[in-house]
Amino acid sequence: MIRFQDVHKSYRVDGKDVPALQPFSLDIADGEVFGIIGHSGAGKSTLIRLINLLERPSGGRIQIGDVDMTTLSDAQLRQQRQRIGMIFQHFNLLASQTVAENVAFPLRLAGERDAMAIRSRVDELLARVGLSAHAGKYPSQLSGGQKQRVGIARALANRPAILLCDEATSALDPQTTASVLDLLAQINRELKLTVVLITHEMDVVRRVCDRVAVLDAGAIVENGPVADVFLHPRHATTRRFVNEALPEEAAGEQAPFAHVPGRILRLSFRGDATWTPALGRVARETGVDFNILAGRIDRIKDLPYGQLTLAMQGDRVDDALAHLRQAGIEIEEVTASSPEHRA
Numbered sequence: 647m648i649r650f651q652d653v654h655k656s657y658r659v660d661g662k663d664v665p666a667l668q669p670f671s672l673d674i675a676d677g678e679v680f681g682i683i684g685h686s687g688a689g690k691s692t693l694i695r696l697i698n699l700l701e702r703p704s705g706g707r708i709q710i711g712d713v714d715m716t717t718l719s720d721a722q723l724r725q726q727r728q729r730i731g732m733i734f735q736h737f738n739l740l741a742s743q744t745v746a747e748n749v750a751f752p753l754r755l756a757g758e759r760d761a762m763a764i765r766s767r768v769d770e771l772l773a774r775v776g777l778s779a780h781a782g783k784y785p786s787q788l789s790g791g792q793k794q795r796v797g798i799a800r801a802l803a804n805r806p807a808i809l810l811c812d813e814a815t816s817a818l819d820p821q822t823t824a825s826v827l828d829l830l831a832q833i834n835r836e837l838k839l840t841v842v843l844i845t846h847e848m849d850v851v852r853r854v855c856d857r858v859a860v861l862d863a864g865a866i867v868e869n870g871p872v873a874d875v876f877l878h879p880r881h882a883t884t885r886r887f888v889n890e891a892l893p894e895e896a897a898g899e900q901a902p903f904a905h906v907p908g909r910i911l912r913l914s915f916r917g918d919a920t921w922t923p924a925l926g927r928v929a930r931e932t933g934v935d936f937n938i939l940a941g942r943i944d945r946i947k948d949l950p951y952g953q954l955t956l957a958m959q960g961d962r963v964d965d966a967l968a969h970l971r972q973a974g975i976e977i978e979e980v981t982a983s984s985p986e987h988r989a
């Protein structure tokens with residue numbers, strides 16, 4: 647468990663303390679993929695760098711397991727940092743070293759001298775990230791996605807319990823992003839390490855994270871399981887992130903529905919409810935009519951979900967909604983004037 651307790655952080659600028667993170671408390675569970683999303687300057691890098699104390703908090707406690715990171719000596723801190731791997735937006739590889747040498751670097755730094763042991767660990771790591779054929783190449787000979795795979799292999803070299811990802815896919819195209827995120831998900835599953843990632847893209851959160859915290863101007867404004875936050879965003883900043891992650895056809899959901907007759911409802915289906923034909927059955931049973939205004943089916947990590955915006959009319963709309971809720975469907979009333987449905 648990574649535990650932040652009443653942590654805050656200010657930077658000293660021109661003799662003045664400028665707050666970067668307001669006091670917050672947060673627990674990140676062992677083995678989860680935890681996302682921190684925020685716009686530029688929200689404090690994401692500061693927050694993630696507090697975990698390995700690349701930044702020191704101005705106050706509060708940061709615990710990893712039983713260890714209070716803020717009380718460690720330099721030598722103890724170096725030891726702890728070996729249990730925390732990190733990957734970066736711009737990969738931070740050593741340009742004059744080969745792929746294999748880059749991956750071997752943290753092993754040597756940790757005191758490994760046995761060339762055979764280093765060789766075999768590097769081979770194992772390169773196989774894990776799919777780069778066995780590129781061991782002798784230099785970073786300049788690799789694509790962005792391959793460079794990030796080297797970064798991941800290097801970060802895993804000392805068998806960390808935690809992997810920190812600082813905008814790890816922000817420099818990559820969408821397809822490469824997807825393959826790097828798949829690799830991170832696979833590593834999380836197979837090695838059972840905790841992954842903490844920062845991003846400004848909700849789509850990254852939707853694809854790999856279990857839980858997410860939304861940072862806005864140095865404050866955590868929303869925090870919870872990704873499915874809850876994604877399907878029912880409460881804070882305006884979260885809603886903007888979610889809307890950015892939706893494809894164009896879903897933008898229709900943001901249109902004012904004042905001209906549409908009937909009650910406008912947004913139905914969210916998760917897991918098995920996504921595939922059950924509840925809507926048709928309930929409409930037949932209660933005699934309501936419905937008109938679909940917008941909809942999508944996708945996945946949140948491994949969870950299938952659907953969202954439908956529809957207009958419903960008839961004498962028994964309330965009955966119909968009660969039946970749908972019983973079938974596990976989440977329902978929100980959309981009113982043309984409700985602020986969350988404005989762009």
Ligand SMILES: Nc1ncnc2c1ncn2[C@@H]1O[C@H](COP(=O)(O)OP(=O)(O)OP(=O)(O)O)[C@@H](O)[C@H]1O
Nearest residue numbers: 657658659666684685686687688689690691692693
């Ligand atoms: N070393 C520093 N000295 C002074 N101010 C800093 C320092 N590092 C960050 N800040 C300030 O702290 C705030 C949060 O910065 P941070 O880099 O954590 O945000 P971010 O969400 O990671 O942004 P980005 O996505 O642009 O990297 C910003 O106002 C930034 O200017």
